[in-house]
Amino acid sequence: MNSRVILVNIFRWMVLLFIQIFLLRNMAFYNLSTPFIYVLFILVLPFHIPNVLLYIIAFITGLTLDSFYDTLGVHTSACIALAFVRILFISVSLNRESIDEPEPSLGNMGFRWFSLYAVLCIFAHHVVLFFLEAFKFTSLTYTLGRTLLSVVFTLFTVLLVEFIFHNRKSA
Amino acid sequence: MRNLWIFLSRYNAFFFFIIFFAAGIILTIRNNVYQRSVTFGSTNEIVGTAYKRLNVIKRYLNLVQVNDSLAAENAALKTQLLGIASIDSTQITKVKDTINHQQYTLIAAKVFKNSVTLTNNILTINKGIKDGIAKDMAVISLGKGVVGFVQNVSENFATIRPLLNQETAISVVLKKDNAFGSLVWGDNNFDYRKAYVKEIPNHYKVKVGDTIITSGSGGFPRGIEVGRVTNTNLSTGDSFMTLEITLFNNFSTLQFVYVVKDKFAEEVKSLQPEVKNEQ
Numbered sequence: 001m002n003s004r005v006i007l008v009n010i011f012r013w014m015v016l017l018f019i020q021i022f023l024l025r026n027m028a029f030y031n032l033s034t035p036f037i038y039v040l041f042i043l044v045l046p047f048h049i050p051n052v053l054l055y056i057i058a059f060i061t062g063l064t065l066d067s068f069y070d071t072l073g074v075h076t077s078a079c080i081a082l083a084f085v086r087i088l089f090i091s092v093s094l095n096r097e098s099i100d101e102p103e104p105s106l107g108n109m110g111f112r113w114f115s116l117y118a119v120l121c122i123f124a125h126h127v128v129l130f131f132l133e134a135f136k137f138t139s140l141t142y143t144l145g146r147t148l149l150s151v152v153f154t155l156f157t158v159l160l161v162e163f164i165f166h167n168r169k170s171a
Numbered sequence: 172m173r174n175l176w177i178f179l180s181r182y183n184a185f186f187f188f189i190i191f192f193a194a195g196i197i198l199t200i201r202n203n204v205y206q207r208s209v210t211f212g213s214t215n216e217i218v219g220t221a222y223k224r225l226n227v228i229k230r231y232l233n234l235v236q237v238n239d240s241l242a243a244e245n246a247a248l249k250t251q252l253l254g255i256a257s258i259d260s261t262q263i264t265k266v267k268d269t270i271n272h273q274q275y276t277l278i279a280a281k282v283f284k285n286s287v288t289l290t291n292n293i294l295t296i297n298k299g300i301k302d303g304i305a306k307d308m309a310v311i312s313l314g315k316g317v318v319g320f321v322q323n324v325s326e327n328f329a330t331i332r333p334l335l336n337q338e339t340a341i342s343v344v345l346k347k348d349n350a351f352g353s354l355v356w357g358d359n360n361f362d363y364r365k366a367y368v369k370e371i372p373n374h375y376k377v378k379v380g381d382t383i384i385t386s387g388s389g390g391f392p393r394g395i396e397v398g399r400v401t402n403t404n405l406s407t408g409d410s411f412m413t414l415e416i417t418l419f420n421n422f423s424t425l426q427f428v429y430v431v432k433d434k435f436a437e438e439v440k441s442l443q444p445e446v447k448n449e450q
Contacts, residue, residue: 001243028288032360051184055191062195067218069332070286073198080195084188091184132199133204133290139359 005046005102013061016041021068033149035157039125043118043158046103051087058083071133078129085124089117106162115159117161120132122154123147208314217329223297226283237426251363265270269397275392277429278302280329287335287363287423292320298305304329309390309431315395316420317341317354317385318428322432329430335363335422343368343397344391346382350375352396352414354383363422368414372430375412377403383416390433 020038026032042058048131049057062076090096090104093113101108104117118120221443230237281300284295310318310331318332319341332339334356341354352371360367367384379401388391400446402415433439 015340029290031363034288051187055187059191059194066198069289071199071289073195073201076198077192077195080188080191084184084192087184087188132196142359142361 009041009045012044013041017061017064020065025069027155029149032146033153035153036122036125036129036150036158037154037161039079039082039122039154040158040161042079042086043121044103044105047090047099047101050171054083054087055080066123075130078125081128082121082125085121086117089120093117106159114162115155118155119151120160122151122158126151126154172250178402189412198323219295222284222295226281233424233426236424240426251290265426274434276432278304280304280428280430282425285422285425288361288363291337292333292335292422294318294425295426296329296430297327298330298430299324299327299329301326303361303432304430307390308436309433311391311395311431312420312425312427312430315393315396316418317395318420318422318425320390321430331428333422334366336416341391341397342386343383345371345375346384346396347361349376350377351386352383354416355391364418365401366416366418368400368416370411371414373410377412379403383414390431390436392431 016038020036024035024037038061042054043063045054045057058079059076062079063072065075065079066072104114106114109117126147130143131148134143210432258323278298280296280298282294282296284293286294287290289371303322304321306321306324308321310321312318312334317334319331319336321329321338322332323330334341334354336356337358339356343352344350344356345352350371352368354366354368356365357365371377377400379400379402383395383397383400385391385395385397396419398418399417401417403412405413405415
């Protein structure tokens with residue numbers, strides 16, 4: 001990992017968390033659908049990052065979010081689940097030795113691969129997040145509905161950001 | 172031993188997942204059982220200061236509404252003052268208890284972090300121990316209505332557990348016939364304009380439009396108007412009824428609150444140490 005990659009990722013971390021904490025935290029459609037754009041940071045971390053480092057980064061990201069959301073542990077667990085699904089999906093769908101792209105962004109991997117990857121990761125993250133927040137199964141349909149609507153919203157914002165900033169190949 | 176090592180390193184993603192996820196869950200559970208952790212919450216000085224800075228901008232955007240509500244409150248106070256001035260003092264027969272005279276003192280505070288979208292919402296205000304705020308003090312809003320209870324205090328900040336939190340219950344009465352009830356946000360309620368009053372005995376006749384006020388116990392002064400009954404037909408199946416009410420207070424635009432300092436809070440609390448749920 002060279003220093004440029006590290007700097008780019010630190011910059012991305014700060015910008016995405018800033019947007020999430022100070023802008024999107026106050027945003028929701030009828031309390032049902034809330035976007036969590038900061039997951040994009042974990043989604044586009046470089047391919048060759050060691051698993052343990054990925055988990056540590058996800059843990060710290062979640063903990064920071066939790067501090068600002070007053071929900072200690074909820075976002076942390078959700079981010080860890082996201083990191084796990086990321087590792088699983090990449091190892092199933094790609095051959096680890098033959099990866100020649102630096103990071104799994106939309107511009108590098110194409111729309112089909114990236115959108116499937118994003119849907120699965122975001123869904124894992126949101127399921128853990130909303131069920132830990134509700135912390136019960138009595139309002140199952142409500143929580144599930146909230147999860148699915150938020151997945152749609154988050155996916156929309158993630159793809160939007162990716163289309164704006166990462167569409168290098170087609171440009 | 173070597174095989175075990177190979178096994179572990181081969182599936183390292185899964186084992187790391189178990190370790191980290193367990194850590195996350197433990198954090199969550201601890202956090203749910205105990206009150207919010209002071210270290211990572213918004214009572215934290217760093218996080219609190221960041222929110223405070225950001226709030227300067229937000230305050231400008233909301234100046235119009237704040238102005239309006241201040242003007243409305245001013246008008247209400249002036250009306251009250253006129254009422255007092257016009258009372259013929261020779262006619263007053265009921266003498267107010269002078270010991271109780273200053274039972275409640277209000278401490279004004281600014282809300283700089285607010286949420287209405289979560290299951291358990293938390294507010295943060297810019298007053299703390301330094302300003303005389305202590306845990307479990309009642310909090311009311313600028314205009315009409317109740318807000319909640321102080322949950323955590325640090326030197327300069329305090330968090331408030333508002334009504335929009337599953338753990339909050341406030342003792343209220345029906346203004347018309349003093350039927351006692353317990354005001355909660357409700358289990359599957361996510362509308363910040365609605366709340367429920369539980370445990371009112373079935374024999375009271377309640378109509379849509381009746382006003383709910385605070386009962387005077389639990390730190391709130393008696394007679395603060397909380398909301399209006401909008402639905403009386405919720406069946407519970409037991410001898411108590413549940414009322415749906417619309418709150419006068421709009422939690423999403425909360426800017427200033429008053430923390431109620433009750434002179435006798437300690438004394439009352441020491442008399443009833445076993446009462447825990449009904450605050």
